[in-house]
Amino acid sequence: VPPPEQIVITSENFKTVAHWQYPPISETPCFIVEIKPYNLGHYKNVSGCVNIAAFVCDLTREVGDAFESHWLRVKAVVGSQQSEYVETSEFILQKHGKIGPPKLNLSRHNDEIVVDIYHPP
16 A cells, blocks of 8 residues: 655644645545654544545644644555555644734724734634
């Protein structure tokens, strides 16, 4: 069974997601995703990302500490066979995450300009 390829972790506005590629095969693969937070020191299953057919996994609830290192690994399961795990490089939310621009609303009331600033969506 071939392993998953090109695993990438992205985070925008604190929504953290892993996605990967998989070569076309005759059977439908399922994937198991595990995460290793630095403080835990070992891998654990990502809830909601065990035996999934999607090539994407939401990690938002798993990455709580913005300064902590995390590693991810993914393997493919096809029938009774499974691939080796493929591990990502280190991911740190504070370093690798992106925050989009805030939403601005400008309005004029008589001789005043009011600026309302909202958190990114």
